[in-house]
Amino acid sequence: MTEKKRTTIILFSGDYDKAMAAYIIANGAAAYDHEVTIFHTFWGLNALRKDEPLELKKGFLEKMFSKMMPRGADKMALSKMNFAGMGPKMIKHVIKKHNAMPLPQLIEMAQEQEIKLVACTMTMDLLGLQQEELLDNIEYAGVAAYLADAQEGNVNLFI
Amino acid sequence: MTEKKRTTIILFSGDYDKAMAAYIIANGAAAYDHEVTIFHTFWGLNALRKDEPLELKKGFLEKMFSKMMPRGADKMALSKMNFAGMGPKMIKHVIKKHNAMPLPQLIEMAQEQEIKLVACTMTMDLLGLQQEELLDNIEYAGVAAYLADAQEGNVNLFI
Amino acid sequence: MTEKKRTTIILFSGDYDKAMAAYIIANGAAAYDHEVTIFHTFWGLNALRKDEPLELKKGFLEKMFSKMMPRGADKMALSKMNFAGMGPKMIKHVIKKHNAMPLPQLIEMAQEQEIKLVACTMTMDLLGLQQEELLDNIEYAGVAAYLADAQEGNVNLFI
Numbered sequence: 001m002t003e004k005k006r007t008t009i010i011l012f013s014g015d016y017d018k019a020m021a022a023y024i025i026a027n028g029a030a031a032y033d034h035e036v037t038i039f040h041t042f043w044g045l046n047a048l049r050k051d052e053p054l055e056l057k058k059g060f061l062e063k064m065f066s067k068m069m070p071r072g073a074d075k076m077a078l079s080k081m082n083f084a085g086m087g088p089k090m091i092k093h094v095i096k097k098h099n100a101m102p103l104p105q106l107i108e109m110a111q112e113q114e115i116k117l118v119a120c121t122m123t124m125d126l127l128g129l130q131q132e133e134l135l136d137n138i139e140y141a142g143v144a145a146y147l148a149d150a151q152e153g154n155v156n157l158f159i
Numbered sequence: 160m161t162e163k164k165r166t167t168i169i170l171f172s173g174d175y176d177k178a179m180a181a182y183i184i185a186n187g188a189a190a191y192d193h194e195v196t197i198f199h200t201f202w203g204l205n206a207l208r209k210d211e212p213l214e215l216k217k218g219f220l221e222k223m224f225s226k227m228m229p230r231g232a233d234k235m236a237l238s239k240m241n242f243a244g245m246g247p248k249m250i251k252h253v254i255k256k257h258n259a260m261p262l263p264q265l266i267e268m269a270q271e272q273e274i275k276l277v278a279c280t281m282t283m284d285l286l287g288l289q290q291e292e293l294l295d296n297i298e299y300a301g302v303a304a305y306l307a308d309a310q311e312g313n314v315n316l317f318i
Numbered sequence: 319m320t321e322k323k324r325t326t327i328i329l330f331s332g333d334y335d336k337a338m339a340a341y342i343i344a345n346g347a348a349a350y351d352h353e354v355t356i357f358h359t360f361w362g363l364n365a366l367r368k369d370e371p372l373e374l375k376k377g378f379l380e381k382m383f384s385k386m387m388p389r390g391a392d393k394m395a396l397s398k399m400n401f402a403g404m405g406p407k408m409i410k411h412v413i414k415k416h417n418a419m420p421l422p423q424l425i426e427m428a429q430e431q432e433i434k435l436v437a438c439t440m441t442m443d444l445l446g447l448q449q450e451e452l453l454d455n456i457e458y459a460g461v462a463a464y465l466a467d468a469q470e471g472n473v474n475l476f477i
Binding site: 005007017018021024025028029032034079080081090091093094095097098100154155156157158159 | 332
Binding site for chain 1: 183187
């Protein structure tokens, strides 16, 4: 059987803990010689945002989305027990204590391991996100590119 | 290798944005000649509800579920930034502005592309939903039918 | 084609309804001769907690997590319509009425069907959970073990 080892993850969620899970699985799979893609769509795009604010021309609703959505991995909230921001602080504290990696480092590691990080162009349009706002070395594609990767492997997750 | 191209999605979520993602992937996969099934379970069943209220005989709890759950795709809330209904209005506005398709149209398109839409009979029972309340041309089945589809392909998602 | 029938589920969620869905799919797959693994990570670990409180030495943050997280499957909340605990009561009531199985019984059934229940050691560390707090006959492993199972089959879900 010649099926390639391939892991393709759709990261839909904008939660810190879910994005951590996605990147831990992705980094693990890359270490075991899978070809790995993380396709960021909807709120998952926030994990790819740069930290600094940019002055970009945007419509009113797009500006509102930009303001309200977390600017980058480090600003994301927890899916459970967020407690107005206390939860992420607790998680980051235990991550440090146990020598685990916080999300921004997991993303760096993914880029070093040549995991393909894709931003969904259709939802970037909807949420008014522009390429200047996202990290460097990201690919831009749509559902067709996702399917092309996903159908070649069998570890396909929606997170 | 003769593995069929097949995409099988469990739509568990009752969120507008997650259901959009499910139907965008499904319609994309159908366009690329996958056989596609969306298996609606738990809150995902709400995407299949008809808009009009029906007078049906139901027990007390089943009536409460019916009342409290959104009646159809257009009434569903966002998973993030719902803001008491403001979020869905914003999303629908940007969908229109960018000539994207709102959820009810994505579901119509799925039916035109002969995507198999299945309602999970076990959770219909639990939530007190009856066939009269759901869209036409839906199939009714349980976990065995889901597995029969899922094990034939490799793009299997839980949304 | 010699691909094994295999279902591998990551249970990330700590919601009663999502854990129910995971265990219903898993039990169904086992009944159809799949080899089945449920890999519990983050909040999904709570489904494996024993009901009784234990006196264990823990750091401050780990103690807080222990206190705030539900102690076992029966204590978990719904992802939707939780209504401060009313929702789970309603669901458990309709489960009983329709002769369906509540979550703790679904877990017992999974163990009887020899579904492999795995607890993610990395997130146990982060959340300060210890083996004494979890059900008996659980396996303990990390992302490498997950991938070893997942890459052998094609029904791979993240719940």
